[in-house]
Amino acid sequence: MTITQLKYVLAVAQFQNFTKAAEKVFVTQPTLSMQIQKLEDELDVQIFDRSKKPIELTETGKKIVTQARNIVNESDRIQDIVDQEKGFIGGEFRLGIIPTVMPTLLPMFLNNFINRYSKVKLRLEELTTENILERLNDGSLDAAIAATPLEDTLIKKKVLYYEPFVIYNPSSGKPSSEKVDVEDIDPDKLLLLEDGHCFKDSVLNLCRNSRDTQEERFSLMSGSFETLIKLADEGLGMTLLPYLNTEELHDRKKANLRYFKEPTPAREVSLIYHRSELKMQIIEALHQIITGVVKGAIAFHNVNIISPVSQK
Template identity: 60%
Template sequence: MTITQLNYVLAVAEFKNFTIAAEKCFVTQPTLSMQIQKLEEELEVKIFDRNKKPIQVTEVGKKIVEQAKNIVNEADRIQDIVEQQKGYIGGDFKIGIIPTVMPTLLPMFLKNFIKKYPKINLVIEEHTTDEIINRLQKGQLDAAIAATPLNEAELKEIVLYYEPFVGYFPEKYRNNLTELTPDDLNLNDILLLQDGHCFTNGILNICKASKLEPSRRFELTSGSFETLIGLANEGLGVTFLPYLHTLKLSENDKKYLIEFQNPKPSREISLIFPKSELKIHIINALKNTISGVIKGAIAFQDVDIVSPKATKK
């Protein structure tokens, strides 16, 4: 049994296809198939049911796959130890970022990070929170940036900053408000991002509600704050923005912003990674870089953390 064979097993388990798995492992399909067959013969079990399309992992194969993940992770840790001992910070590093954080945070730290750590090949992917959790657990991401707490037993979280929710209320809906409280919110007036965004979950949790009232004359599915702002400017409702997003608004749009009273309802943005702490030296480099640039832009202390998870009905 070899680490290479276990890596091949993990690839087939992920892609359910020998050809694709071989491409991802940069070997020929016959080579990958032969090595997996040799492992099955050694163990005297079938890891994969090749008669099904797509290929399925057998019951005993599922247990082998889980153990293979642990073994491969521990083997990778040896390389981590050596690299840390040598003071080397480099190599591939896959990070996932949720869509409502990506446009504002990434431009703030990316240039500094790649300048300071030119040997790191940073692979950045945009995913929803659920997809990030799934990919971290499968080893498809090394770390992620998302709203927390997630309370996932297999993951660790390092808080980067707290970001308040800010109201965007055109004149039609302001009603002489200078500060907001949850009691000021009429859910039927609020324009929200599509379901699945943890930012939307946060707004609904502030409202202590889980569905829109039926009196709205249209339904909106949008993944863009710009779309919500445009509709609000047309008098179709109000919306909410993350604080960092408000910094790049035009001066004309900024006049429609209303902050919440203290403690401000806020989301907690964290760096998330598996408890195995693989590539922890790169994770710490990311944390230090982001912390260094973010403290000049956002420093709220009197906050009330709103859960990023959907309210249960």
């Protein structure tokens, strides 16, 4: 049994396809298949049910994959130890970012990071929190940027910043200087992002929303804050925006913003990673760069953190 064979098994388990797995680990499909077959013969078990399309793990295979992931992660730690001792910050680093953070945060730090750490091959993906947690736990992501806190004991976090919720309400008729209580928000007039966005769950948790969807005049499923703003401009309701999304609004639209009274409801945005703490030198570098560039744009402290964990 070799670590290389275990990596091949993990690749097939991830892609459920031998050809795609071979491309992932940069070998030919016959080589990958032969090595996995050799491992199955040595263990005298079947790891994959090849009769299924897509390929599925057998019950024994599922247990083997769990252990294989632990072994591969621990073997990777040896290289991490060597890199840290040498002060080397480089290699491939897979970073997931949730959709409601990526458009505003990524342009703020990416150029700075890649210029300072040119030996890091940053691989970025826009993913939902659910997908991020799955991939952090299966080892196909090294870290992610997401709203926290999260109910996952296997995940650790480094807080990047606190981002207040801001009301966008063109029809409020109130001066923008007037602060708003959370209790003043009418949940039935809120335009929300589609399911799967943790920002939506945070808003629902903030408002303790109990709408009867059968009585709504219309149902909106949008993944875009821009769409919600346009619908609010048409008088169809109001929406809540993350603070950084309001920074690039035109002055005319900024006049429609309303701010909450302190402590301001806010989301906690963090750099999250698996508790196995692989590639910590790159995680520390990312944290330093991001907090350095963000503190000039957002520095709120008297906030009330709203969890993104859905409270159904």
